[in-house]
Amino acid sequence: MPTAAARRAYRGPALFSFGFRPFFLFGAAWSALVVPLWVWSFLAGGPGALSRDWHVHEMLFGFLAAVVAGFLTTAVPNWTGRMPVIGAPLGGLVALWTAGRLAMLFEAELGPVAAAVDSAFLIAFAAVVWREVLAGRNWRNLAVCVLVSLLALANVAFHLGAALWDDGAGERLALGAACVLIALIGGRITPSFTRNWMKVRRMEPQPALPGRLDQAALGLTGLGAALWAVLPLSPATGAALALAGAANLIRLVRWRGWATRSEPLVWILHVGYAWLGVGLAFLGAAVLLPDLVPRTAGVHALTAGAVGVMTLAVMTRASRGHTGRDLAADASTTLIYLAVNLAAVLRLAAPFAGLLQPDLLMASAAAWTAAFGGFAVAYGRMLVRPRPAAA
Template structure:
C-alpha cells in the first residue's frame, strides 16, 4: 500500500486522517489565543510572562506546525506509510498536554519551580524527532537526514529551554538555538518548496522557469547555517554580524533566481516568495544589529524572523497544503489574500515597534491584533475543511 492508498483506506475521524489536519488547525488556534493573552499581561500586568510567550510561540506553535508539515511531507519523501488514526491522535495529545502544562505553570505560582510541566512539554518534540529518524532510516533517504538532525536539535533546544530557565531564569542560549533551527528549516524546506511550486505553476502557464538548484544554493545554505550557528554561540561578535549580512545577501540572490515576480497573479505562490524574503531581511537586520548597534536594535531582526519569516511562511504553507490535501482547488480567494495581508501587516508593525520606541506599546498592540486576526481567519475558514473528509475529485 502506498501513501495515497493508505489515506484512502482510513475510516476514522477526518481530523486524524493526515498529520497536517490537527496540528495546523489547533496550532493556528493556539497562536491566535496566545498572542493577545501575553499582550494583556504585558500591558496590564499578570502571570503570563515573556518566557512563556517566547516558548509557546517558538516551541509550542511553530513546533506544532512543523510537525504537521513533516508528518504529511515525510511519507511522500520516503515512500513510507503516513502516521494516521490513533498514533496521530496520541502524538497530538502530547502536543496539547505540553500547551496545558506550560499554561498551568505560568498561571499557578506554586508550580514555578515544578519540573513536571517541562517534562510533559519535552515529550512531544522528543517523540517527533524519534519518529522522523525512524522514517528517514526506514525509507533509506539520505536527503532527509539533515531534516532529522534539525528536528532533533530543536527538541534538544526545547529541553535546554526548561533547564536554562530553571538555572538562571532566562533561556537566552536555548531560545537562540531554537530560532536558529527554525530559520534553517525555512531556508532548507522553503528552498525546496518555493521554486518547486513556482515551477509547477509556470509549467501550466508557460514562460521561463525558476533556476534549478545547484552549487550556489548549496553555498548559500552552508553560509546561512554557519551564520546562524555563530549567532547562537556568539551573538555579539563582529564576525557573526558580517556572516549574517552575507547570508542575508545570498538568500536574497537565491530568491531572485526563482522568478517570484512572474507569480503575482497567484497569491498561493507569491506568498512563499514573500515569506522567504522575510527570512533574508531578518538575517540582514540581525547582522546590522551587531555591526551597527546604534542603528539597529537586536529585537528588530529577531521579530523580522519570528513575526515575519515564521508567521508568513507557516501560513503560506498551511493554506496551500490544507487546500491541496482537502481536495480544494489550488487557487487563492479573498480569504487567503486577507490572511496574507493581515500576517504581513502584523510583522511590519512588530518590526516598526522596535524601530520607534515611543510608539512601541501602540505598535505592539496593533501587531498582536493583526496576528490574532490572521490566525482566527485561518481557523474559521479552514477549520471545516480540516475537520471533514477530503472532497472527491472528478
C-alpha cells in the same frame, strides 16, 4: 502497506487522517491566542504566568512545533513511501502537544513536571521522523531529522536555561533551526511550485535551477545560526548573519517571484522567503551595530516575518491541495496573507517607534490574530471534514 493505500484504508475521524489537519488547526488557533495574551500581559499587567519567556516558548515550541509536525507527518510518508502517522498514533502525538501547552500554562504550579511534560512531544516527534526517514532510506532528508532534533534539544535547553543560567541559548538555537528549515524546505518548494505554476501558463524564463549559490546560501544560513546560538555578540556572528541574509535575497531573486503576482498562493512563498533574508540581515546588523539596530528588530523580522508568513503560506497550500481544493487563493486566503505581513511590518517597526511602540505592538498583535484566527475559521471546516468525493 504503501502510503496511498494506508490513507485509503483509514476509516477514522477525518481530523486524524492527515498530520496537517489537527496540527495546522490547533497550532493556528493557539498562535491566535498566545500573542494577544502576551501583549495584554505586557502592557496591562496580566498574570505572572504569561511572562515574556512563556510567550517566546509557546511561539517557538508550541505554535512553530505544531506547524512543523503537521508538515512533516504529511510529507515524510510521501518522501519515504512508508506508513503515514494517522489515526491513534497521530492522536497520541496531538495529545502530547496539547499536554505541553497546558503544562506551560500551569508551570508555576507544576514546577519541573511542566518541563518534562512539555519536552515529551518534540522528543517523541523527532524519534518518529528519524524512524521513518532511516527505515525508508531517505538519505536526502537526514538534514530534516537533525533540524527537528535540534528543535527538541533547544526546548530542553530552554527549560534548563530558565532554571539554571538563563542566557537565551535555547531560544536562539530554536530560531536558528527554524531559519535553516525555511532555507532548506522553503528553498525547495518555492522555486518548484513557481516553476509548476509557470509551466502551466507557458511562461518563460522559469526559476533558476539549484546550483552553487543555493548551497552557499544554505551553508551561510547554517553557519550564521550556529554562531548566533553560541556567540551571539561576536562580530563574526554579525558578519555571517548579514552575509546569509544577502545570499538568501540573491537566491530569491533567481526564482522570479514577481512573475507570480497574479496568484497569491504562489507569491506568498516568495514574500515569506524574503522575510528570511531581511530578518537575517537585520539580526546581523543588530550584532554589528547594536546602537542603531535593536536586537528585537532582527528577531521579530524572523519570527513574525519569516516564520509567520512562511508557515501560513505552507499551511494554506497544503490544506487546499490535500483536501481537494483548487490551488488558488480565495478572498479570505488573500486577506490572511495581508494580515500576517502587516503584523510583521508593525512588529519590526515597533522597536524604532519610541512612544508609539505600545500602539504598534497592539496593532501587530491584532493583525497576527486576524491572520491565524482567520486561518482557523476559513480553513477549519475543510480540515475537520473528509475530502470531497469528487476531489
